[in-house]
Amino acid sequence: MDIPSKYEPQQVESHWYDYWMQHQYFHSTPDQREPYTIVIPPPNVTGVLHMGHMLNNTIQDVLIRRARLMGKNACWVPGTDHASIATEAKVVAKLKESGIKKSDLTREAFLDHAWDWTHEYGGVILEQLKKLGCSCDWHRTKFTMDDDMYASVIKVFVDLYRKGLIYRGYRMVNWDPEALTTLSDEEVIYEERQGLLYYLSYPIEGSTERVTIATTRPETILGDTAICINPLDERYHHLKGKKAIVPICNRTIPIIEDDYV
Numbered sequence: 001m002d003i004p005s006k007y008e009p010q011q012v013e014s015h016w017y018d019y020w021m022q023h024q025y026f027h028s029t030p031d032q033r034e035p036y037t038i039v040i041p042p043p044n045v046t047g048v049l050h051m052g053h054m055l056n057n058t059i060q061d062v063l064i065r066r067a068r069l070m071g072k073n074a075c076w077v078p079g080t081d082h083a084s085i086a087t088e089a090k091v092v093a094k095l096k097e098s099g100i101k102k103s104d105l106t107r108e109a110f111l112d113h114a115w116d117w118t119h120e121y122g123g124v125i126l127e128q129l130k131k132l133g134c135s136c137d138w139h140r141t142k143f144t145m146d147d148d149m150y151a152s153v154i155k156v157f158v159d160l161y162r163k164g165l166i167y168r169g170y171r172m173v174n175w176d177p178e179a180l181t182t183l184s185d186e187e188v189i190y191e192e193r194q195g196l197l198y199y200l201s202y203p204i205e206g207s208t209e210r211v212t213i214a215t216t217r218p219e220t221i222l223g224d225t226a227i228c229i230n231p232l233d234e235r236y237h238h239l240k241g242k243k244a245i246v247p248i249c250n251r252t253i254p255i256i257e258d259d260y261v
Contacts, residue, residue, distance in 0.1 A: 028075035036067035044083035078136035202244040
């Protein structure tokens with residue numbers, strides 16, 4: 001028997017993980033034991049895992065292995081998330097490299113490209129989890145766009161809508177002008193830029209006096225509800241109780257005091 005001079009983790013870890021898989025050590029079937037279940041926060045199929053995934057999944061693996069050692073019926077359910085908007089952005093970028101525009105494709109043709117991406121990178125992510133030694137019940141692997149998962153989401157959405165818990169409302173949203181859709185705050189990539197300070201002049205109702213306010217966000221004046229001044233600021237004390245006129249929309253708003261300013 002040849003013993004290598006250096007430890008070769010790829011060979012040793014692959015051997016033992018294959019052994020665990022062949023003997024279904026991670027498989028779980030409901031029985032009389034106390035159940036202990038973790039549903040993996042499914043990583044997005046938009047590339048490969050990063051260090052945050054490594055940390056999170058290592059902690060889950062520690063918990064699930066501990067539960068097994070305690071004699072519980074431990075089940076760790078693996079899976080991946082289709083991450084619709086993020087995945088679409090990746091697919092569109094890949095199509096651009098091939099000289100293909102999304103607008104030139106039918107819905108069905110674009111979905112075919114999206115599924116190709118999912119099959120390619122979804123498999124990579126699951127294999128990475130295995131390389132970590134994650135003791136998931138791989139027979140239960142799910143994808144958020146599986147037919148049964150999709151049907152469940154639609155069923156719950158319709159049910160909540162009928163109960164009046166889902167409705168349309170007017171909200172400030174993050175708009176993506178390229179994908180032509182809204183984004184959640186988590187999907188927005190923030191960057192620092194050198195901004196400008198704008199000085200806006202508000203006429204005082206019933207007089208020729210004006211008050212000047214500096215802001216970096218002049219577009220928000222349409223939502224102005226009041227002008228607040230510090231009660232100790234002698235420059236503007238005489239404006240207390242008066243009203244100012246919002247530029248552009250010519251709407252009157254009260255002038256109030258608060259020592260927070």
